[in-house]
Amino acid sequence: MKKALITGVTGQDGAYLAELLIKKGYIVYGLKRRASTFNTKRIDHLFVKNRGDETNFHYAYTDMTETTSLVRLLKEIEPDEIYNLAAQSHVKVSFDTPEYTANADGLGVLRILESIRLLGLEKKTKFYQASTSELYGKVRETPQNENTPFYPRSPYAVAKIYGYWITVNYREAYNLFSCNGILFNHESPIRGETFVTRKITRAAANIALGLQKKLLLGNLNAKRDWGHAKDYVKAMWLMLQQDKPEDFVIATGITTSVREFAVKSFGYVGINLVFLGEGEEERGIVDHIDHERYERRIGKKFAHIRKGDVLIEVDPFYYRPTEVDLLLGDPTKAREKLGWEPKYNVEMLVDEMMDSDLKMMQKEDYLKKGGFEITPQIEDIM
Ligand code: NAP
Ligand code: G4F
Numbered sequence: 001m002k003k004a005l006i007t008g009v010t011g012q013d014g015a016y017l018a019e020l021l022i023k024k025g026y027i028v029y030g031l032k033r034r035a036s037t038f039n040t041k042r043i044d045h046l047f048v049k050n051r052g053d054e055t056n057f058h059y060a061y062t063d064m065t066e067t068t069s070l071v072r073l074l075k076e077i078e079p080d081e082i083y084n085l086a087a088q089s090h091v092k093v094s095f096d097t098p099e100y101t102a103n104a105d106g107l108g109v110l111r112i113l114e115s116i117r118l119l120g121l122e123k124k125t126k127f128y129q130a131s132t133s134e135l136y137g138k139v140r141e142t143p144q145n146e147n148t149p150f151y152p153r154s155p156y157a158v159a160k161i162y163g164y165w166i167t168v169n170y171r172e173a174y175n176l177f178s179c180n181g182i183l184f185n186h187e188s189p190i191r192g193e194t195f196v197t198r199k200i201t202r203a204a205a206n207i208a209l210g211l212q213k214k215l216l217l218g219n220l221n222a223k224r225d226w227g228h229a230k231d232y233v234k235a236m237w238l239m240l241q242q243d244k245p246e247d248f249v250i251a252t253g254i255t256t257s258v259r260e261f262a263v264k265s266f267g268y269v270g271i272n273l274v275f276l277g278e279g280e281e282e283r284g285i286v287d288h289i290d291h292e293r294y295e296r297r298i299g300k301k302f303a304h305i306r307k308g309d310v311l312i313e314v315d316p317f318y319y320r321p322t323e324v325d326l327l328l329g330d331p332t333k334a335r336e337k338l339g340w341e342p343k344y345n346v347e348m349l350v351d352e353m354m355d356s357d358l359k360m361m362q363k364e365d366y367l368k369k370g371g372f373e374i375t376p377q378i379e380d381i382m
Contacts, residue, residue, distance in 0.1 A: 001056070005029045005079040007112070008086030009059060012190050013130070015042035017083055017233040022046065022056055024237070029077050030059040031086065042190050064108030065100075071115045078121060081240050083128045084112055087160075090194060091134060092320050094156035101155050106162035113170045113178065122176050126240045129167040131180040132160050133225070133251070133327045143330040146182070146249050153322040168247070177245045181236050184251035184329040187349060188229040189356030196258055197226060197353065200265050205357035207311055208269040208294070210304045211365055214311060218318025220259040220275070220282060223326045227252045228344035228352070238338040251329020252342050259284075262312060264347065268354040270294035271305060273312070284312025297358065 004021050008014045009030025018028050030043065040047075046057045062069040064086045074082075087105045088094060094101040109129055116125050136144045137153035152158045164180050171178045191198040196217070206212035227250075235250045256264075259275055262284060266273050270293030273284045286309045294302040305311075334340040344352075 002026045002080045003029065003077060004081045004083065005031065005074070005077055006083045006085060007031045007062070007064065007108075008084075008130075009043060010039045011085060011089070012042065012188060012192065012229050013186075013233055013236075014083075014085050015046075015190060016188070016229050017085070017236060018043060018046055018057065020233050020237060026081075027056045028058070029073070029079065030057065031062045031073065032059055033063045033086075034061055064104040064111065067111045067115070070111050071118065074112075074115045074121065074125075075119055078119075079125055081126045081128070082112060082116075083130075083236055083240075084109060084163075085130045087130065088156070090192075091154045091156045091324075092318070094154050094159070095321055098155035102159045102162070105156065105159035106166075109163035110166050113166060113176065116176065117170075117174060122174055125177075126245070127167070127170075127176060127178040128236050128240055129163055129178065129180045130236075131164045131167070131182045131247070132157070133182060133184040133249075133329060134324060135161055135164060135182065136327065137324050138322075139324075139326060142326065143251075143253065143328040144249065145330040146247055146333055153324050154320065157324075164247075171245055177240070179239050179245040180247040181232075181239055182247060182249045182329075183232055183235075184225040184227065184249070184327055186227045186229045186232040186250075187353065189353050191229070191353070196222075197261060197349075198357075200258075200262050201350070201353040201357045202361070204262070204265040204269060204271070205354060205361045207266075207305070208271060208298055208358070209361055209365065211361060214313060215262075215284075216313055216315040216318070217258065217262070218315065218320070219323055220262075220314065221257060221325070222323065223255045223257045223328070225251045225253070225255045225327050225329045226261070226346050226349060227342050228349050231342040231344055235334060235338060235340045238340055242337070246337070248334045248338065248340075249329050249331055250334055250340070251331045252345065253329060253331055254346060255326065255328040256346050261346070261350070264350045265354055266311070268350060269297045269358070270302070271311070275312075280314050280316055282314050283310045285310055297354075 203215035270290035
């Protein structure tokens with residue numbers, strides 16, 4: 001059985017990748033950092049399904065800013081494949097914590113690569129680095145491919161540039177099987193709540209249920225090439241199954257603005273928005289309600305929102321000191337060499353996220369009103 005080590009296993013991609021690799025018959029070692037509250041919500045089901053002596057999912061504590069525990073774990077596990085997904089992954093937060101971000105997201109990559117070398121695992125262990133479309137930043141050409149020059153626009157992107165080039169350098173200098181996945185934005189129902197897509201789908205669900213009045217957003221004009229994380233973790237695995245290590249752009253080839261993403265999300269529950277005004281004065285206003293759709297999605301008659309209600313406002317708090325205006329990836333190389341194609345488009349992504357958030361909000365509201373927690377098994381039967 002192959003052994004895979006995943007850093008950042010508690011994150012969105014870590015959880016999907018762990019699930020994929022377990023299904024493929026790997027023994028998976030997930031690395032997580034200590035937190036003062038539970039941070040394993042996304043992977044708890046993997047422990048349950050594989051409980052007992054036969055478990056093929058293990059976890060251990062480490063931190064990307066500490067070399068010693070990384071070396072010790074690599075020595076103990078001697079993994080066939082390492083997927084380095086751990087990072088301070090929030091672009092806006094990186095402006096507040098630039099030094100920490102450089103340490104975890106930049107030097108963290110070096111720590112793993114040097115550990116591989118130190119332990120003499122160069123011939124055994126393949127390495128995947130979670131690189132990002134943020135490297136393109138102030139884009140030099142559109143769409144962006146593997147040869148497009150980089151122009152990072154945040155401390156996060158600058159840290160990730162170091163991770164990208166050190167991965168290339170160790171491949172060229174020491175013959176390591178190390179490669180970069182240059183992944184464009186990918187989302188899912190388990191996306192972190194402060195990324196814009198999940199912030200929007202949670203708010204649209206809450207507003208439709210009458211649990212929230214307004215959504216405050218930053219730059220509505222920003223455009224992203226949004227895919228589904230499930231498709232993207234498959235690409236990570238494919239990259240490590242090739243005969244030789246290479247870097248790949250993973251993207252859908254379609255770009256959508258934040259404003260359009262909001263329109264699609266509210267549209268899912270029958271709330272059709274129109275945007276009026278400009279800059280900080282721009283507002284997302286109810287244009288009309290599709291009552292039939294609302295009732296179908298929410299399960300009750302529509303009551304609390306009227307045509308003309310303002311549901312979205314701009315709050316400059318969410319602006320970034322330097323912004324990435326447009327990302328659009330060209331995944332031709334991945335299609336031709338990896339045989340990778342995304343199954344999801346942005347509409348399917350919105351539908352899945354909205355459906356999941358509606359269920360979650362209904363459950364949270366039920367609990368707030370004095371309901372009791374029911375186990376997933378019981379819920380399935382009910
Ligand atoms: P995520 O949900 O934010 O997960 C990040 C993971 O890294 C979490 O498990 C987090 O632990 C862990 N982590 C953060 N700092 C750490 C540290 N100092 N030591 C150890 N672990 C640490 O991110 P994601 O969306 O899954 O993304 C996975 C990777 O792909 C990241 O490197 C990200 O930068 C990169 N990426 C993401 C996208 C995207 O659109 N999702 C696109 C391109 C590249 P906690 O759970 O304890 O916070
Ligand atoms: O969802 P975001 O925070 O993602 P961002 O900055 O594109 O970064 C994500 O994707 C990268 C890949 O390109 C990853 F490397 C990175 O780890 C992360 O997963 O913001 C998307 C856009 C930005 O232009 C932002 O300014 O949405 C804009 N935006 C507008 N209002 C907002 C908001 N972003 C957030 N988070 N919150 C807002 O209220």
